[in-house]
Amino acid sequence: MTSAPDHRWVIPVTLTPPILADNTADADRLAAALNKALGTTTMHIGLTQLKALPEQLRQWNYQARAVLFKTENDRGSLVHLTAPDATEPLCGAAVDLGTTRVVLRIIDLETGEPLGERVFDNPQATVGPDVLARIHHVDAPDGLDRLNRLIVDGLNTELNALCRTCAIRCENIHLIAVAGNTAMTHLLLGLNPRWMIREPYIPVVNQPPVMEAAELGITAGPNARVLIFPNVGSYFGGDLIAGILFCDMDRREETAILVDVGTNAEVVLGNRNWMMACAGAAGPALEGGVTRMGTTAGPGVIDRIAIEERTMQFDVHTIGDQPPRGICGSGVIDLAAALFRSGMIDIRGKLLPERCGTRFTIKKDLAHLIVVPAAMSGTGEDLCISQADLDSLVRSKAAMYTILETITGSVGMTQAELETFFVAGTFGAYIDPQSAITIGMIPDLPLSSYQSLGNSSLGGAARILTDPSGFDRIKRIRDGITYMELNVNQDFMNRFSAAKFLPHTDTARFPSVRVPGNGGRNS
Amino acid sequence: MTSAPDHRWVIPVTLTPPILADNTADADRLAAALNKALGTTTMHIGLTQLKALPEQLRQWNYQARAVLFKTENDRGSLVHLTAPDATEPLCGAAVDLGTTRVVLRIIDLETGEPLGERVFDNPQATVGPDVLARIHHVDAPDGLDRLNRLIVDGLNTELNALCRTCAIRCENIHLIAVAGNTAMTHLLLGLNPRWMIREPYIPVVNQPPVMEAAELGITAGPNARVLIFPNVGSYFGGDLIAGILFCDMDRREETAILVDVGTNAEVVLGNRNWMMACAGAAGPALEGGVTRMGTTAGPGVIDRIAIEERTMQFDVHTIGDQPPRGICGSGVIDLAAALFRSGMIDIRGKLLPERCGTRFTIKKDLAHLIVVPAAMSGTGEDLCISQADLDSLVRSKAAMYTILETITGSVGMTQAELETFFVAGTFGAYIDPQSAITIGMIPDLPLSSYQSLGNSSLGGAARILTDPSGFDRIKRIRDGITYMELNVNQDFMNRFSAAKFLPHTDTARFPSVRVPGNGGRNS
Structure with missing residues (x-):
């Protein structure tokens, strides 16, 4: 989708030197050339630059390199002017x-x-x-x-x-x-x-x-x-606009969805013709957020877990291959998916003591699963996940799924119709889509539909600096977004309740997920 | 021509307070209202104003008075925001x-x-x-x-x-x-x-x-x-653009001419469809300028002179009715016209000793005319005008007339076709058009064609402050002017030579001027 820009913000200029028959002033002569190069109608040249301009142009024989920017789509600004052969980094x-x-x-x-x-x-x-x-x-x-x-x-x-x-x-x-x-x-x-x-x-x-x-x-x-970057409102910020720019949603013919899970879950659905957005800080169902689980990623933190189903052996990967000290968001999702596949938690996310065996323990009256026993952990203590953590995860994943269901439903689409599912941010970079599908956090699309964007906020900000056309797109993106207030009504709560099962009350929505005790894949 | 402006730069605003269903940010809400009022598409609100805005709007119940300005035709700027009932002068x-x-x-x-x-x-x-x-x-x-x-x-x-x-x-x-x-x-x-x-x-x-x-x-x-105010070039400045704005030349159907004689003579000819301009500092014929004669207006300076033809009595008016100490530009033109009418100078502007009588004197080998004898002057000395002064006036008036002839000729007009002749500046305010016509400085139009604009530079600057539509006109005026380099070629010099007679070699051009020795009016 992304093509090389026509030009960059640094523009080489060669002016026709003034003669009696063409005695336009220095600044106006330069502005005309810069407008032509940038496709703008007005070019602002500030006072400090005006002061230096006459000597510069004459010294440089009416050639220069200009760093430009815009203030509006049709209005450019001269930011810096340098000699045509200057070696200073721009x-x-x-x-x-x-x-x-x-x-x-x-x-x-x-x-x-x-x-x-x-x-x-x-x-x-x-x-x-x-x-x-x-x-x-x-x-x-x-x-x-x-x-x-x-x-x-x-x-x-x-x-x-x-x-x-x-x-x-x-x-x-x-x-x-x-x-x-x-x-x-x-x-x-x-x-x-x-x-x-x-x-x-x-x-x-x-x-x-x-x-x-x-x-x-x-x-x-x-x-x-x-x-x-502009925002759409208090709960939909410039980081998301940058993400849309970065994944080129505003240029795509087919409808894509972009999900950014940071402090809140923010979702944009759309294509070159329309965009619908919502953010997940809107309702009580989402309080606590969708990722307030686990610790921040860092050395020794478990980011991936698998359970060998036959032996029930936990296969744990930590960041930096250090002894495990904690578990981060993507690790918790992997763990929950693995626990679900191996039948150690039921479709409500509840720990099943008979399946967990020695890993099951009660601490402070609360059921816990020992993920890494003290002997193998980096802290010298059992590394556990509690039933409360799992309940929280189930609520979070249900909220996420319900938001996705609500936004696609608002435009009359089913989730299955999504061809591209962009996942932004750290969440997107580390999460295993298969695990997220297994627990019913995201829809059961072909894995190839999922594209991790990495830091799309930074990527969008960088895009503006490398491609001037991005400037014009930002405003179009912002103005084109219909922001949907997440109306946490009875309908939403019903959907939310149905999504509080792994993967979902309606297992037909997750044909790729084998529900344990179901004897095999759903059909 | 000039009608009351639709609105001024101070605009009262009443915003619809935000609600959940209309949660546009404070600044964007204000900008939309201001754009609507000013007819702009973009409204710049700077950082210092953004900082104060949320408390101001809430304290003022979403009402305010805004001082606006523009940076381009379609781009406004908020300059100052004040309470709807504030009494501060704006x-x-x-x-x-x-x-x-x-x-x-x-x-x-x-x-x-x-x-x-x-x-x-x-x-x-x-x-x-x-x-x-x-x-x-x-x-x-x-x-x-x-x-x-x-x-x-x-x-x-x-x-x-x-x-x-x-x-x-x-x-x-x-x-x-x-x-x-x-x-x-x-x-x-x-x-x-x-x-x-x-x-x-x-x-x-x-x-x-x-x-x-x-x-x-x-x-x-x-x-x-x-x-x-923008300029057209080194020799055609913003003061003239202001003058055009002030006399509404750019809105008139009929063709008018605007003459501003300050340090240089600057002339604009045109109407709502086109404008042609030139400035009189361009050629050697004009060196010395058209008004480098006499002293600056001030108390005791003669600004008007008439000569009672029968008695040859000089009727002198001074600024502030003080004893005469000098003679300013308009006084010199009046004097020359009166001297010409009374036959004291000939058609070349040369003093005729026999007609001047006791007023004629030789000082430093140069013929002089005593305008005010020592006994009646404010300086205790004779107040004189020399033949050199008169020669200089003749060159100046010839230059002025030649410029006017050249610019009208360039668009295929005769000077007689001019319906309105605006005279700007001090020159225009004090000069007696009849005297200027008599010596052939300006064309022989009906006196009602001449309109003195006074300080049209100040008037144009003031217009911008009282009528926002003036802002848009300035750029149109500037861009619409065709600046004609005064090409001082043989043709120009021939015209100049022909204009070095009072009122002109071709007396038929000045039917209202009675040429002495001609026995009466030209016919």
């Missing part, structure tokens, strides 16, 4: 502004090549771990300012470190694209997000203007521009 | 940025009413009296910076004084419109004008972007915007 920075983690990628704006990447914890975590805690913190004295400074300072520090790694200087960064959820982008801009969590849930801004890095306090090139 | 400042004098006018942006006006000498005069001297000064160390600071500081000082007179504060100024020649606007912006006076005469910029007052160092409202 770079951009893509930012995935996550609630938990922030990822930076530096890109060569001329070639489109990535030069380096860096991940760091969002420093606002010291104030609160999640979006809600941080939004509440803005009501504390200087709370908003503190949150703003934490992320701005963090970005500056880490960007500077990444620049060093890439052997460039911060001043070589001329364009920055930031994709994040609505709350995170508000805090980066220093905008008060307090009304986002109060009915009727209103952000300050849906489509922030392109800003100067300097007004945001970000250290970069002297006229560096910052694009903040 | 003002703008129009600036006529002359080489010699600067005029400021403060305008109430809500009513369009002028609140006060102030005139001051351009402080750059300490560096050099005219455009050329100032442009040369930029090559001195810190020359450009010095010239820039002189005018910026001057504007701040005088604007502050005018604000006090008008009982407002500088922060109440939200919009500023500046009309000046190309060199003066370059110096205000801090742009190097050195290439304007070197072939092929290239300004840095023809159409400066709308700027923030702060980036120009001008003290005004926190987000005040500055519009600098």
